[in-house]
Amino acid sequence: MSTDMRLAALEYAQKHKQRFLEDLIAFSAIPSVSTDPKRAADVQKTAEWVARRLNALDFDNVKIYPTQRHPVVFAENLAAGADAPTVLIYGHYDVQPAEPLDKWDSPPFEPQIRGENLYARGTTDMKGQVDATIDAVESILRSGSALPANIKFMIEGEEEIGSPNLPKFIEEHKTMLACDVAINPDTGMIAPDLPTITYALRGLAYFELRLWGPHQDLHSGVFGGAIHNPAQVLADLIAGMHDEKGRVTLPGFYDRVRPLSDDERAELARLPKTAEWYMENTGVAALYGEEGYTPDERVGGRPTLEINGMLSGFTGEGSKTVLPAYAMAKISCRLVPDQDPDEVHQQLRQYLEEHAPSTVKWELISMASAPASISSRDSRWAQAYLQAAESAWNTKPVFKREGGSVPVVTYFQNILGVESVNIGFGLPTDNMHGPNEKLHLPTWYKGIDALIHFFFNLAV
Amino acid sequence: MSTDMRLAALEYAQKHKQRFLEDLIAFSAIPSVSTDPKRAADVQKTAEWVARRLNALDFDNVKIYPTQRHPVVFAENLAAGADAPTVLIYGHYDVQPAEPLDKWDSPPFEPQIRGENLYARGTTDMKGQVDATIDAVESILRSGSALPANIKFMIEGEEEIGSPNLPKFIEEHKTMLACDVAINPDTGMIAPDLPTITYALRGLAYFELRLWGPHQDLHSGVFGGAIHNPAQVLADLIAGMHDEKGRVTLPGFYDRVRPLSDDERAELARLPKTAEWYMENTGVAALYGEEGYTPDERVGGRPTLEINGMLSGFTGEGSKTVLPAYAMAKISCRLVPDQDPDEVHQQLRQYLEEHAPSTVKWELISMASAPASISSRDSRWAQAYLQAAESAWNTKPVFKREGGSVPVVTYFQNILGVESVNIGFGLPTDNMHGPNEKLHLPTWYKGIDALIHFFFNLAV
Numbered sequence: 001m002s003t004d005m006r007l008a009a010l011e012y013a014q015k016h017k018q019r020f021l022e023d024l025i026a027f028s029a030i031p032s033v034s035t036d037p038k039r040a041a042d043v044q045k046t047a048e049w050v051a052r053r054l055n056a057l058d059f060d061n062v063k064i065y066p067t068q069r070h071p072v073v074f075a076e077n078l079a080a081g082a083d084a085p086t087v088l089i090y091g092h093y094d095v096q097p098a099e100p101l102d103k104w105d106s107p108p109f110e111p112q113i114r115g116e117n118l119y120a121r122g123t124t125d126m127k128g129q130v131d132a133t134i135d136a137v138e139s140i141l142r143s144g145s146a147l148p149a150n151i152k153f154m155i156e157g158e159e160e161i162g163s164p165n166l167p168k169f170i171e172e173h174k175t176m177l178a179c180d181v182a183i184n185p186d187t188g189m190i191a192p193d194l195p196t197i198t199y200a201l202r203g204l205a206y207f208e209l210r211l212w213g214p215h216q217d218l219h220s221g222v223f224g225g226a227i228h229n230p231a232q233v234l235a236d237l238i239a240g241m242h243d244e245k246g247r248v249t250l251p252g253f254y255d256r257v258r259p260l261s262d263d264e265r266a267e268l269a270r271l272p273k274t275a276e277w278y279m280e281n282t283g284v285a286a287l288y289g290e291e292g293y294t295p296d297e298r299v300g301g302r303p304t305l306e307i308n309g310m311l312s313g314f315t316g317e318g319s320k321t322v323l324p325a326y327a328m329a330k331i332s333c334r335l336v337p338d339q340d341p342d343e344v345h346q347q348l349r350q351y352l353e354e355h356a357p358s359t360v361k362w363e364l365i366s367m368a369s370a371p372a373s374i375s376s377r378d379s380r381w382a383q384a385y386l387q388a389a390e391s392a393w394n395t396k397p398v399f400k401r402e403g404g405s406v407p408v409v410t411y412f413q414n415i416l417g418v419e420s421v422n423i424g425f426g427l428p429t430d431n432m433h434g435p436n437e438k439l440h441l442p443t444w445y446k447g448i449d450a451l452i453h454f455f456f457n458l459a460v
Numbered sequence: 461m462s463t464d465m466r467l468a469a470l471e472y473a474q475k476h477k478q479r480f481l482e483d484l485i486a487f488s489a490i491p492s493v494s495t496d497p498k499r500a501a502d503v504q505k506t507a508e509w510v511a512r513r514l515n516a517l518d519f520d521n522v523k524i525y526p527t528q529r530h531p532v533v534f535a536e537n538l539a540a541g542a543d544a545p546t547v548l549i550y551g552h553y554d555v556q557p558a559e560p561l562d563k564w565d566s567p568p569f570e571p572q573i574r575g576e577n578l579y580a581r582g583t584t585d586m587k588g589q590v591d592a593t594i595d596a597v598e599s600i601l602r603s604g605s606a607l608p609a610n611i612k613f614m615i616e617g618e619e620e621i622g623s624p625n626l627p628k629f630i631e632e633h634k635t636m637l638a639c640d641v642a643i644n645p646d647t648g649m650i651a652p653d654l655p656t657i658t659y660a661l662r663g664l665a666y667f668e669l670r671l672w673g674p675h676q677d678l679h680s681g682v683f684g685g686a687i688h689n690p691a692q693v694l695a696d697l698i699a700g701m702h703d704e705k706g707r708v709t710l711p712g713f714y715d716r717v718r719p720l721s722d723d724e725r726a727e728l729a730r731l732p733k734t735a736e737w738y739m740e741n742t743g744v745a746a747l748y749g750e751e752g753y754t755p756d757e758r759v760g761g762r763p764t765l766e767i768n769g770m771l772s773g774f775t776g777e778g779s780k781t782v783l784p785a786y787a788m789a790k791i792s793c794r795l796v797p798d799q800d801p802d803e804v805h806q807q808l809r810q811y812l813e814e815h816a817p818s819t820v821k822w823e824l825i826s827m828a829s830a831p832a833s834i835s836s837r838d839s840r841w842a843q844a845y846l847q848a849a850e851s852a853w854n855t856k857p858v859f860k861r862e863g864g865s866v867p868v869v870t871y872f873q874n875i876l877g878v879e880s881v882n883i884g885f886g887l888p889t890d891n892m893h894g895p896n897e898k899l900h901l902p903t904w905y906k907g908i909d910a911l912i913h914f915f916f917n918l919a920v
Contacts, residue, residue: 287819
C-alpha cells in the first residue's frame with residue numbers, strides 16, 4: 001500500500017514535469033533582490049507567489065508575516081496527526097543582486113532554457129529548491145495520498161542580506177514553528193549524480209570599511225608626495241590582513257577555531273573536490289590558501305577573510321590624475337565552529353586601531369553576521385534523507401562540510417532546539433551569486449523524486 | 461610714450477572687466493572633457509570658440525588644426541617685426557572630467573559666481589588663464605598700441621589626457637611655431653598676492669593595472685579559502701610599492717633622480733608652503749611622505765607613486781558575498797629630472813613580474829607619459845615677467861618647483877629649443893581636478909594687468 005502510494009506520487013511528478021518547470025520560470029522571473037530598496041515591491045510580490053502556491057495545496061494558516069523589511073511566508077499541513085513527525089521546511093525566496101548585468105548571456109530575470117539548464121538569477125539559489133519541496137508535496141497530495149508527516153513551510157525574504165529579522169520572527173513564533181527536524185534545501189550537491197548531505201556550515205561576519213583622507217579629491221601633482229593616499233592606506237591595511245602563510249592576522253582570529261579531527265580530514269579527503277576540481281570550476285592557474293590544509297579543508301573547515309569589493313578615486317575610462325579623498329572596501333569573514341561573529345568584529349576593529357595611520361579617518365560598519373554550525377551525521381532524519389537520495393540517484397550520498405553560510409541552521413538549533421538536514425540540488429557550477437546563474441534541470445527533477453521518497457521514509 | 465601706451469592698455473582692461481568675465485563664463489560653460497569620447501563635439505566647439513576670439517583681434521593665420529583626436533588652435537600677430545622678440549603663448553582649452561557630480565555645489569558646466577570666485581570645471585585649469593592672455597592682448601591692441609612683441613598662440617585640446625598628439629604637431633610645425641620664448645600660464649600662484657614663477661615641473665607616467673583571477677565572480681562561501689582573491693592580490697601589490705620610509709620600491713626608481721642641492725633646498729624653505737599650509741589646504745590630520753624631505757620638497761623635488769583609482773567586486777549598497785573575478789587600479793608616478801617615463805614603465809613592469817603571484821593574470825597599460833623639466837631662473841624672459849608681476853601685485857615674485865606635470869615645456873625645450881616662462885593666476889585652493897573648481901577673480905584681473913606689463917617689458 002505505502003509502496004503503491006510512493007509510486008503514484010513519483011508518477012505524478014513525472015507527468016507534471018513541464019508544469020513544474022513553468023511554475024519555476026514564473027517564480028524566477030520576479031526580481032526579488034532583497035538588498036536593493038528599489039526592489040521591495042518585487043520582493044513582496046514573490047512572497048505572494050509562494051503563498052498562492054501553498055494555498056492551492058490544502059495547506060492551512062497560509063500567511064505572509066510582515067517584518068521590519070521583507071516578509072516571511074508560513075503554511076502548515078498537520079493532517080498526519082500527533083503521532084507522525086513534524087518537519088519544518090526552510091527556504092528563502094529572495095535573491096542576490098544580478099550585477100554586473102553585461103556579463104549575463106540572457107537577462108537575469110528573463111529565465112531561459114539552454115541545453116539542460118534553466119538560466120536566471122535565483123534559479124539555483126534558491127527558488128528552484130523551494131519550488132522542488134512544494135512540487136514534492138503536491139505530488140504526494142494530488143496523487144491521492146495523505147502527507148506521511150506534518151509539514152510546515154517557513155520561506156523568508158532576507159537570506160541574501162543576512163536574515164536580519166529572522167531570529168526575532170522565530171523567537172516570536174516558537175510554538176507555530178515547533179517541529180522535530182528542519183529541512184534546509186539550500187546547500188546543494190557536490191557534483192551531478194552525487195547526492196550530498198552537508199553537516200557543517202560556515203558562519204559570516206560582513207563589514208564595510210571606509211577611509212577618509214583629504215577633504216576632497218586632490219590634484220596628484222600639486223599634492224602628491226605630501227598627503228597619504230587613502231587608496232594606498234586601504235591597500236596597506238588589506239595586505240596586512242593575511243600573513244605569508246595565507247593565515248588571517250586579526251588578533252585572536254584562530255583562538256576559538258575548532259580543529260578538524262584526523263578522522264574528519266580522512267573522510268573529507270574521499271570527496272571528489274580535489275585541487276583539480278577547484279581549478280577547473282574557477283579557471284585559475286594556481287590555487288591559494290592557508291598553509292597545511294587541502295583546498296576543500298580550507299573552504300569547509302577553516303575560516304577566511306575575503307575582499308568582496310573595493311573602490312577609490314577615478315575608475316572610469318581614461319586617465320585622471322587625482323589623489324582620492326576616499327577609499328572603501330567590503331570585507332567578510334567566513335567563520336567555523338566555535339568562532340563568534342561579534343568577537344571577529346572586535347578583532348577587525350582592534351586590527352584597524354593598531355594599524356590605521358593617523359593620516360586618515362576610518363569607520364567600520366558591521367553589515368551582516370551569523371555563527372557557523374555543525375550537526376549530527378547519523379540522526380533518524382539524516383538517515384531518512386540518505387536512503388531517499390540513494391533511491392533517487394542509485395548512489396550513496398556523501399557527507400560534506402560547506403564553506404557557505406546558512407545562519408538559519410543556527411537559529412533552529414538555538415531557538416527551536418532542532419537539527420537541520422541540509423540538502424539541495426544546486427551544483428557548484430551553477431554560478432550562484434555570479435552572472436549566468438542556472439539550475440541543472442535533470443538534477444532538479446531527481447531532487448523532487450528524492451524529496452517524495454524522504455517524506456515517505458518519515459512515516460512511522 | 462611707452463608709459464602712456466601701457467597705462468592706456470591697463471585702463472582698457474579695467475573698463476572691460478565685466479565683458480572679460482562674461483567671455484570667460486561662456487568659455488567655461490562648454491564641457492570640453494577631452495578624456496570622454498562622448499564630449500568630442502564639445503571639445504571641437506571649444507576650439508572654435510578660441511579661434512573666434514583670436515580672429516576678432518587682428519590675428520593672422522587663425523586656424524584649427526585637426527589631430528588624431530582633438531584639434532590645436534593656432535594664431536599669430538607678427539606686426540612687431542623681425543627685430544622684436546617672438547613669444548609663443550601656450551594653453552589648453554580641454555578640461556578634466558567633472559565626476560563625482562554630486563560633490564559640486566553648482567553644476568560644473570553652469571558657471572556661477574559666489575563671493576570673489578567663479579565656479580565651474582576648467583575655470584582655473586586653464587580656461588581662465590588662456591582667456592587672460594587673450595584679454596591682455598586685446599587690451600593692448602584695442603587701446604591703440606601695436607603689440608610690443610610678435611605673438612603666436614598655440615592652444616591645444618589634449619592636455620588633460622597627456623597631449624598624445626602634441627609632440628608630433630610641434631615637430632611638423634617647427635617653423636610656424638618658431639619663437640624666442642614660450643609663455644605657459646598653467647602653473648599658478650603659491651598664494652593670493654604672491655606671484656610665482658615655476659622653474660621646475662614634474663613629469664608623469666600614468667598606468668592602468670588589470671588583474672584577473674577566477675573566470676567569473678564566485679560565491680565567497682563556496683570558494684573562499686582556496687582561490688586567491690584578485691582584490692587582495694591588488695592590495696598586496698600596491699602595498700609593496702612603498703617601503704616603510706615612504707620610498708617607492710620599483711627597481712631602479714631613484715637611480716636617475718637629480719638630487720636637490722643645498723642651495724635649492726634653502727631657497728625652497730623660504731616659500732610659505734609649510735606643513736601647516738598642506739594640512740590646512742587638504743584637511744588631513746597628519747602629513748605623509750618620503751623620509752628626509754620637507755612636504756614641499758616631496759611635492760616639488762621628489763618623485764612619487766600614487767593610486768588614482770581602484771575598483772574590484774561589489775561596491776554598491778548592502779552586502780554581496782562575492783569573491784571578485786577582476787580588480788584594477790589606476791597608478792601614476794610623478795617624475796623629476798632626470799627620470800625617463802619609459803624606464804619607469806619598465807620598472808613597474810619588472811616589479812609586477814617579480815611580485816605578481818601565479819594565481820592571477822595581469823596586464824599593464826601605459827596611459828600617458830611626459831618627462832620632468834627644469835629651466836633658468838635669470839633669463840631675460842623670466843626677469844621680464846618678474847618685473848611685470850611686481851608691477852601688478854607690488855610684491856616680488858617667488859621661484860618655485862611644481863609637483864604637477866606640463867609635458868609641453870619639455871617639448872618646447874627639445875623640439876623648438878626654447879625655454880618656457882611658467883606662470884599663471886590659479887591658486888592652490890582652486891580645487892583644480894576636484895569638485896567645485898573655481899577661479900579667484902581679483903587675482904585673475906591682476907593677472908591680466910601683469911600680462912600687459914609683461915608684453916610691454918619685452919619691447920626692445
